Amino acid sequence: TQLLEQSPQFLSIQEGENLTVYCNSSSVFSSLQWYRQEPGEGPVLLVTVVTGGEVKKLKRLTFQFGDARKDSSLHITAAQPGDTGLYLCAGARDYKLSFGAGTTVTVRA
Amino acid sequence: DSGVTQTPKHLITATGQRVTLRCSPRSGDLSVYWYQQSLDQGLQFLIQYYNGEERAKGNILERFSAQQFPDLHSELNLSSLELGDSALYFCASSVEGQSTDTQYFGPGTRLTVL
Numbered sequence: 001t002q003l004l005e006q007s008p009q010f011l012s013i014q015e016g017e018n019l020t021v022y023c024n025s026s027s028v029f030s031s032l033q034w035y036r037q038e039p040g041e042g043p044v045l046l047v048t049v050v051t052g053g054e055v056k057k058l059k060r061l062t063f064q065f066g067d068a069r070k071d072s073s074l075h076i077t078a079a080q081p082g083d084t085g086l087y088l089c090a091g092a093r094d095y096k097l098s099f100g101a102g103t104t105v106t107v108r109a
Numbered sequence: 110d111s112g113v114t115q116t117p118k119h120l121i122t123a124t125g126q127r128v129t130l131r132c133s134p135r136s137g138d139l140s141v142y143w144y145q146q147s148l149d150q151g152l153q154f155l156i157q158y159y160n161g162e163e164r165a166k167g168n169i170l171e172r173f174s175a176q177q178f179p180d181l182h183s184e185l186n187l188s189s190l191e192l193g194d195s196a197l198y199f200c201a202s203s204v205e206g207q208s209t210d211t212q213y214f215g216p217g218t219r220l221t222v223l
Binding site: 030031040041042043044045048050088090092093094095096097098099100101102 | 111113142151152153154157164165167199201206207208209211212213214215216217
């Protein structure tokens with residue numbers, strides 16, 4: 001059983017469309033991180049959010065941490081083929097990172 | 110390139126055998142983490158070391174053990190291997206091992222148990 005539930009599991013969209021990935025838990029975390037992983041490689045950190053209600057923007061990516069620090073979302077505007085990959089959320093607590101199962105995003109040209 | 114190196118890249122072995130995976134952290138990072146990634150379990154935290162000492166333990170089996178050496182490299186030992194141990198094993202490192210630290214992941218070791 002995953003501590004963090006990600007939805008959807010798979011997402012296939014056309015270039016230029018927007019997408020949102022959700023990460024939910026019943027547990028409170030000291031911080032929440034989003035990673036992107038490409039086939040055959042290790043995950044790469046995109047962002048860390050620490051404060052409840054925090055919103056961070058990185059170019060076309062917007063990350064939000066829920067007020068209660070239990071959930072988060074990742075929104076991509078005008079997706080590009082280069083955004084294709086496995087997106088993982090991870091909650092930090094007591095020096096441990098618990099990962100969600102991931103959302104596989106495919107952006108078609 | 111994250112700066113974290115892992116060897117070997119691929120490992121094929123038989124059930125019942127023992128293997129050792131090696132990880133060198135980024136220069137200056139004191140903390141090392143080990144993760145297991147499989148199709149059915151996803152990415153699971155195994156264990157964390159900070160400056161040679163065990164700091165946190167996750168879902169690590171008793172057949173598995175790890176250590177961090179004085180030069181800060183780490184080894185993960187897997188013994189009495191079973192088919193279900195086939196997975197990608199990642200090492201990550203961070204500066205101080207705090208929850209908000211950025212963890213840099215290595216390229217992984219793909220273990221296949223036949």
